[in-house]
Amino acid sequence: xxxxxxxxxxxxxxxxxxxxxxxxxxxxxxxxxxxxxxxxxxxxxxxxxxxxxxxxxxxxxxxxxxxxxxxxxxxxxxxxxxxxxxxxxxxxxxxxxxxxxxxxxxxxxxxxxxxxxxxxxxxxxxxxxxxxxxxxxxxxxxxxxxxxxxxxxxxxxxxxxxxxxxxxxxxxxxxxxxxxxxxxxxxxxxxxxxxxxxxxxxxxxxxxxxxxxxxxxxxxxxxxxxxxxxxxxxxxxxxxxxxxxxxxxxxxxxxxxxxxxxxxxxxxxxxxxxxxxxxxxxxxxxxxxxxxxxxxxxxxxxxxxxxxxxxxxxxxxx
Numbered sequence: 001x002x003x004x005x006x007x008x009x010x011x012x013x014x015x016x017x018x019x020x021x022x023x024x025x026x027x028x029x030x031x032x033x034x035x036x037x038x039x040x041x042x043x044x045x046x047x048x049x050x051x052x053x054x055x056x057x058x059x060x061x062x063x064x065x066x067x068x069x070x071x072x073x074x075x076x077x078x079x080x081x082x083x084x085x086x087x088x089x090x091x092x093x094x095x096x097x098x099x100x101x102x103x104x105x106x107x108x109x110x111x112x113x114x115x116x117x118x119x120x121x122x123x124x125x126x127x128x129x130x131x132x133x134x135x136x137x138x139x140x141x142x143x144x145x146x147x148x149x150x151x152x153x154x155x156x157x158x159x160x161x162x163x164x165x166x167x168x169x170x171x172x173x174x175x176x177x178x179x180x181x182x183x184x185x186x187x188x189x190x191x192x193x194x195x196x197x198x199x200x201x202x203x204x205x206x207x208x209x210x211x212x213x214x215x216x217x218x219x220x221x222x223x224x225x226x227x228x229x230x231x232x233x234x235x236x237x238x239x240x241x242x243x244x245x246x247x248x249x250x251x252x253x254x255x256x257x258x259x260x261x262x263x264x265x266x267x268x269x270x271x272x273x274x275x276x277x278x279x280x281x282x283x284x285x286x287x288x289x290x291x292x293x294x295x296x297x298x299x300x301x302x303x304x305x306x307x308x309x310x311x312x313x314x315x316x317x318x
Contacts, residue, residue, distance in 0.1 A: 002094075004079045004144040006135060007070065012085035014108040019091050019118045023103075024080055025110025026070050026140060028063050034112060035099045040068045066141040070114070071100050073143075080116050081144065083135065088125065088274040090135065092154065093118035122153060123270040125283040129291035171290045171314045172235050172262050178307065180232055184211045186304055187230040187260050190292055193299035196226065210250045225255040226282075233263035235286050241268035248278055257281035260289060290314065 007024040009015040018024055029050050037043055044064050054060060074080070076098040081090045096115040104111050124132055131146040144150065151157030178186060184201050191199040196214030212228040229247050233239070244259055251257045256279055259265075264285045273281040284292070293300070294314050311317050 002078050002147075003073075003075070004081065004147050004150050005069070005074050006081045006083075006137070006142055006144055008140045009082050009108070009110070012083045014110065015082050015084045015091060017108040018082050018116070019093075021105075021107055022096070022116055022118065023113040024070075024082060024116050025103075025108060025113040026067065027110050027112065028067055028140075030067065031102070031104075031111055033102050034067075034071055035101060037071055040064060040072070043067050043071070062139075066139060067112075069141045069143070070112070074114065074141075079150065080114075081122075081135070084121070086274065086276070088123060088270075090122045090124060091118055092120060092122060092150075119154075123274070125265070125270045125273065126153065126285075129288050129295060167314070168287045168290050169235060170316070171293065171310065172286050174308050174310055174316065175262055175289070176232060176234065177309075178232065182304075182307065183232040183262075184230050186300070187228060188212045188214075189300055189304060190260075190296065191226075191228065193296035194292065209247050225252075226258050227251050227255060228258045228260060231259070231261045231263070233261055235263055237263035238266045239263055239269060240266050241272040244269045244281060244283070245272045247281055251279040251281075253279075255279060258284065260284040262286045262289060 007026070009018050009024075028047070030046070032046070034043070034046070037046070044060065047060060047064050047067065048054070051060075074095055076095050078095050079092060080095060081092050083090055093116045096117045100112055100114050102111050103113050124135065128146065128149055131144070131149055134144055134146060148157055175183065175186075188199045188201040191212060191214040196216050199212060199214040201212045202210055209229045210227045211230040213225065214228070215223060215225050217223045227247070227250055231239070239259070239261060244265070247257050247259060259273070259281055261284070265283055270283060273283050297305070297312055297314065305311065309317050
């Protein structure tokens with residue numbers, strides 16, 4: 001079974017070097033040939049020798065664990081992801097051989113490397129919320145548990161045959177029973193649930209398409225005002241790029257946007273939403289909306305849980 005891994009290139013600063021050079025790399029203060037290492041115990045001894053001043057077993061364990069994944073667990077043929085510098089794109093490819101090598105080339109500060117045959121890119125906006133949460137890990141090397149989803153996205157997996165029960169569609173059918181105003185209010189509650197402060201439903205004529213606003217504050221370190229458009233469409237609808245582009249006109253300088261829908265987006269919509277030089281617009285499609293509802297269900301007011309006819313686990317009550 002081919003597993004899926006993520007190897008960060010710093011904060012994406014060296015992602016282009018990874019792709020152009022056909023590799024992924026790590027450092028962890030290790031500059032010697034590790035291609036013959038066969039166990040975690042060997043790695044631990046080598047790491048301690050390279051870092052004689054490091055006395056924390058916790059730090060050593062975490063760093064050696066990442067090295068072990070990179071050198072021992074990642075196998076030839078496994079898939080590898082690395083986030084691009086703009087954070088909206090993920091490069092993906094396959095490990096081309098089973099051994100690491102040392103390369104002191106100045107193209108990046110990661111001399112311990114594995115050969116990769118890079119294939120293409122994915123846009124994060126099309127991935128499930130659990131997948132996106134996984135990619136946010138602060139580790140340099142980690143496994144991606146959403147293997148089946150990844151395979152479907154790149155065209156190597158199989159979707160359930162038509163007619164089989166689809167839990168996402170079942171929940172979206174319940175959401176579509178809401179009125180447009182009820183849906184806007186539900187989105188406002190969801191914004192509060194995920195961490196927005198002062199979420200307000202503002203939908204009205206002449207608002208430029210904005211249905212709700214909220215202020216996202218991250219532990220006092222940063223704040224951003226977000227202007228949200230919430231649209232309740234049938235799940236088979238594909239929202240065009242020009243519709244997403246129209247939301248830009250209602251986003252003030254220094255703010256960002258979000259387009260939340262029960263439907264999906266055309267391919268070009270993601271490119272417009274992350275276009276350099278314009279306010280970023282986050283895209284949440286129907287399946288991602290269901291993921292968010294499942295993750296924050298306990299924070300949704302009881303009257304909306306009853307109105308949706310769902311209970312914890314997003315199971316229908318009747």
